[in-house]
Amino acid sequence: MEILASRVLFRPSNYDRSLAFYRDAIGLALAREYPGGTVFYAGQSLIELAAHGAPPAGAPPFPGALWLQVRDLYATQDELRGRGVAIAREARREPWGLHEMHVDDPDGVALIFVQVPDDHPLRRDTRG
Structure with a gap:
């Protein structure tokens, strides 16, 4: 198996709040936007916020x-x-x-x- 790329994918409980946090408060550079999400550069990796598929109610925090x-x-x-x-x-x-x-x-x-x-x-x- 050859891994070509990777990223961390979050499905935040409030997309707009998390978008403002990572974009404005933390200041990550935008890699791309697509209908339903935003991807940020994070050094040699990427962080993706998905505006679709929110975490299930009562889901445990990110482990x-x-x-x-x-x-x-x-x-x-x-x-x-x-x-x-x-x-x-x-x-x-x-x-x-x-x-x-x-x-x-x-x-x-x-x-x-x-x-x-x-x-x-x-x-x-x-x-x-």
């Missing part, structure tokens, strides 16, 4: 989180605050070495914004 890497986490935190986005957990360095900040989308999906410091193993070339 996980979106991990979104940024260049400067603290500047991102200031930018999001300036747009009125509530920060669920302040930016800080974690014991595993990454800097992380948490934000919840309108349906409770956790967005984990991450900065990888220069000295972190994710930045090392392991080929040699």
Whole structure:
């Protein structure tokens, strides 16, 4: 099997509210719009909001989180605050070495914004 592309697909409980959150509050770039949905660029991935097929009543929340890497986490935190986005957990360095900040989308999906410091193993070339 060969995977050619992937994206995360959400069916928000309120499409317009989630569209405004991802487009205006978070500031993701638009990849495409189609009748019934919007797709955003998210680094090397895509996030799609479907305006059709809302989640079933009583459906559990998204079982996980979106991990979104940024260049400067603290500047991102200031930018999001300036747009009125509530920060669920302040930016800080974690014991595993990454800097992380948490934000919840309108349906409770956790967005984990991450900065990888220069000295972190994710930045090392392991080929040699």
